[in-house]
Amino acid sequence: MLLATEGARAIGGLISLLITVVVIAAIYYFVRYKRLPQLKLNIDVTNKKQMSDSEVVDYYIITYGTGKLEEYFLRIEQKINSSSSLSLKAQINTASTIHFMCYRTKTRYRQVNYRRIPYHIKVCVNKFSVSIPFMRERLKFLKQHDYYVTYDQYEREDQRKALTKELRQMIKTRDNYTCQLCGKYMGDEVGLHIDHIIPVSKGGKSTPNNLRVLCSKCNGRKGGK
Secondary structure (H helix, E strand, O other): OHHHHHHHHHHHHHHHHHHHHHHHHHHHHHHHOOOOOOEEEEEEOOOOOOOOHHHHHHHHHHHHOOHHHHHHHHHHHHHHHOOOOOHHHHHHHHOOOEEEEEEEEEEEEEEEOOEEEEEEEEEEEEEEEEOHHHHHHHHHHHHHOOOOOOHHHHHOOOOOOOOOHHHHHHHHHHOOOEOOOOOOEOOOOOOEEEEEOOOHHHOOOOOHHHEEEEEHHHHHHHOOO
16 A cells, blocks of 8 residues: 555656656747747739739739738848847748738628628638748849739730730830830820830830830831840
8 A cells, every 4th residue: 555655656756747847848949949920911812813822922912012021021030130049040941921811702692671781701712821032032023023013924925915904004104105215295195105125026024124105106116126
């Protein structure tokens, strides 16, 4: 009986010691191995065709701007500067800390006093996460192209189809309906052409930095040069 009691005490002591070790290890882990702040971004893709994850990222930046991302990068920088944890810097290159949730708005109906009343719900259609280096690369690419064209659009084979009505209008407004070679103003748009500075035949892209307004005469003289 005495031996059984002593054995129970020994086992109880070992369990207490094990619990203490686990608690100390957990405290050390959470103090030493801190997690980077996470960023959650919701994107309305209603009426949009199915997009790849990378195209969704580009679409978000073009549509919603860079404000939330810049705030997030500032938080990351402040977190790293104020912490002695070595794991934080290591996580930047490995952890996917920016989370995207794509949703479509659906219309539903309910009966109220024998009337169909519409209401809207958000249906999640895609979730994915990306790393900070990946996001910085996308921002760098989009900045080079005035935050207007996604990478998939930039790489499409038919660049003339990429010259959309919206893009044409943006170039006209930017260049004030004025020929960029001779200075002729074409407010009525008669003779106004949207020109690829580097021709499509030579690999030119339909991006704002490769487009300009020309009058018909200047565009005719330029040809495919």
